[in-house]
Amino acid sequence: MLFLRSFIILFLSCLTIKLNLCFPSIIPSSSLKALPVDGHFKFEQLDHAARDFGNRYSFLPLAVLHPKSVSDIAITVKHIWQMGPSSQLTVAARGHGHSLQGQAQAHRGVVINMESLQGPKMQLHTGNSPYVDVSGGELWINILRETLKHGFSPKSWTDYLHLTVGGTLSNAGISGQAFRHGPQISNVHQLEVVTGTGEVVNCSEKQNSDLFYSVLGGLGQFGIITRARISLEKAPQMVKWIRVLYTDFATFARDQEKLISGESTFDYIEGFVIINRTGLLNNWRSSFNPQDPVQASQFKSDGKTLFCLELAKYFNPNPEEMAAVNQEIKDSLSQLNHIPSTLFLSEAPYLDFLDRVHVSEIKLRSKGLWEVPHPWLNLLIPRSKIHMFAQQVFGNILTDTSNGPILIYPVNKSKWDNRTSVVIPEEEVFYLVAFLSSAVPSSTGNDGLDHILVQNKRILDYCEIAGLGVKQYLPHYSTQGEWQSHFGPHWEVFAQRKSTYDPLALLAPGQRIFQKPI
Numbered sequence: 119m120l121f122l123r124s125f126i127i128l129f130l131s132c133l134t135i136k137l138n139l140c141f142p143s144i145i146p147s148s149s150l151k152a153l154p155v156d157g158h159f160k161f162e163q164l165d166h167a168a169r170d171f172g173n174r175y176s177f178l179p180l181a182v183l184h185p186k187s188v189s190d191i192a193i194t195v196k197h198i199w200q201m202g203p204s205s206q207l208t209v210a211a212r213g214h215g216h217s218l219q220g221q222a223q224a225h226r227g228v229v230i231n232m233e234s235l236q237g238p239k240m241q242l243h244t245g246n247s248p249y250v251d252v253s254g255g256e257l258w259i260n261i262l263r264e265t266l267k268h269g270f271s272p273k274s275w276t277d278y279l280h281l282t283v284g285g286t287l288s289n290a291g292i293s294g295q296a297f298r299h300g301p302q303i304s305n306v307h308q309l310e311v312v313t314g315t316g317e318v319v320n321c322s323e324k325q326n327s328d329l330f331y332s333v334l335g336g337l338g339q340f341g342i343i344t345r346a347r348i349s350l351e352k353a354p355q356m357v358k359w360i361r362v363l364y365t366d367f368a369t370f371a372r373d374q375e376k377l378i379s380g381e382s383t384f385d386y387i388e389g390f391v392i393i394n395r396t397g398l399l400n401n402w403r404s405s406f407n408p409q410d411p412v413q414a415s416q417f418k419s420d421g422k423t424l425f426c427l428e429l430a431k432y433f434n435p436n437p438e439e440m441a442a443v444n445q446e447i448k449d450s451l452s453q454l455n456h457i458p459s460t461l462f463l464s465e466a467p468y469l470d471f472l473d474r475v476h477v478s479e480i481k482l483r484s485k486g487l488w489e490v491p492h493p494w495l496n497l498l499i500p501r502s503k504i505h506m507f508a509q510q511v512f513g514n515i516l517t518d519t520s521n522g523p524i525l526i527y528p529v530n531k532s533k534w535d536n537r538t539s540v541v542i543p544e545e546e547v548f549y550l551v552a553f554l555s556s557a558v559p560s561s562t563g564n565d566g567l568d569h570i571l572v573q574n575k576r577i578l579d580y581c582e583i584a585g586l587g588v589k590q591y592l593p594h595y596s597t598q599g600e601w602q603s604h605f606g607p608h609w610e611v612f613a614q615r616k617s618t619y620d621p622l623a624l625l626a627p628g629q630r631i632f633q634k635p636i
């Protein structure tokens with residue numbers, strides 16, 4: 119009798135494995151349907167989950183989970199973990215799908231639509247160190263709106279706010295405030311995470327700290343962020359928004375570095391490059407209103423390469439504070455070496471300033487220019503190599519910026535926590551250089567995808583050959599060897615953390631770092 123039972127179990131197991139191998143979608147989908155989740159699975163019309171902002175990679179999942187609770191996510195991941203390697207199923211958390219190369223997709227796996235997650239309402243705590251508890255699928259724009267109601271705001275941002283907490287914390291989250299506050303991953307107190315075995319774990323600097331730092335900048339490899347505690351500060355009402363131009367890179371970079379060192383007057387420091395600039399695409403980040411003198415069309419560079427320093431100073435519009443702020447700005451600007459006639463200054467409400475790229479999004483969407491391929495390239499470049507890089511790339515490898523903006527600004531390494539998973543250059547100051555290109559679909563010219571990809575490759579090849587010690591931000595590689603060299607001495611820790619928190623390599627398969635063993 120016992121023998122017969124063992125035989126039946128063995129037979130059924132073999133049949134399951136065989137069916138899984140021959141018809142990978144049959145068994146998993148029926149078993150997913152049977153899971154006791156509060157939300158629901160979708161098995162049809164899943165095109166949305168196979169798309170992202172990059173518009174270049176498309177992998178259809180088997181199913182999309184719209185979770186209502188953290189337990190929906192935990193149950194699903196645990197179930198897939200318990201199925202073992204034979205099921206081939208993987209799991210991708212999808213934030214707002216603003217990845218560039220399929221990083222939030224899961225080929226024939228399960229995509230978890232994080233925006234459906236309904237945790238407890240956003241909870242704001244004031245006091246000496248104010249913070250807000252938010253869902254991992256929350257958009258930053260919603261956090262801003264909610265915290266502003268109480269006079270507070272997160273400190274560190276991305277340039278665009280229609281991204282999710284889990285998505286940006288899996289990368290770093292960098293913008294013009296990073297020189298002062300560090301990236302977004304330096305401004306998180308605590309996380310709730312579902313690991314690759316389906317465990318729900320709270321973590322922070324004090325509690326399960328290895329998981330906490332693994333997940334921050336961890337490219338989604340170690341767990342799904344379901345809640346985060348974000349550090350806040352008092353929010354200003356208004357922003358002075360300033361741009362000045364330079365013709366000389368060395369002068370521009372010297373001023374930028376001066377501004378990020380010590381007690382800076384400004385709350386936000388960025389910059390961008392203008393080379394033979396024309397057209398709408400290259401202006402898409404310059405969302406000043408048309409009446410404003412800073413309107414980017416006036417920046418036409420007539421064949422020259424120009425460097426634009428962009429600054430912001432927060433303030434509240436009461437007479438005393440305004441007088442002091444105006445004086446401070448005047449003093450600071452008088453120490454810069456920009457072209458004197460190119461000082462553009464406007465004022466904007468704090469929310470409008472932070473949400474500025476959304477204005478451009480609406481404009482580009484209306485012209486069908488938002489959902490085009492985006493072959494972006496983001497690099498972190500050590501300060502000591504930035505001049506070589508600029509000389510070789512601006513005006514040489516790149517002869518115009520008509521395909522999209524190029525951002526360039528320095529940040530301070532001391533504001534980054536070296537316990538997180540993100541990889542950055544070794545020097546105390548390094549630059550973010552972001553080539554934010556849009557390609558015209560099916561064009562074979564200079565505005566086409568192939569041309570831009572060739573240019574990107576030339577830039578990367580140059581960095582490699584010249585040994586600049588550059589790291590990719592929002593990195594993308596095809597082989598594990600390339601990933602190993604990206605992580606360098608940090609690879610072993612990264613791989614060790616993977617085997618601890620996601621031993622079957624279920625999570626974020628779209629990053630193509632690890633493969634689920636079969």
Ligand code: FAD
Nearest residue numbers: 213214215216217222276277278282284285291292338343
């Ligand atoms: P997704 O693209 O959905 O996911 C990104 C990765 O994180 C995937 O691997 C996914 O599986 C994983 N993931 C998603 N949610 C979770 C979660 N809850 N837990 C664990 N893993 C998760 N970045 C900057 O740093 N600074 C900028 O100024 C900036 N500006 C941008 C402007 C635009 C217009 C766009 C499109 C992107 C910009 N980004 C910027 C990049 C952005 O931070 C990343 O692309 C980010 O991944 C997008 O967030 P998302 O919420 O759409 O994540």
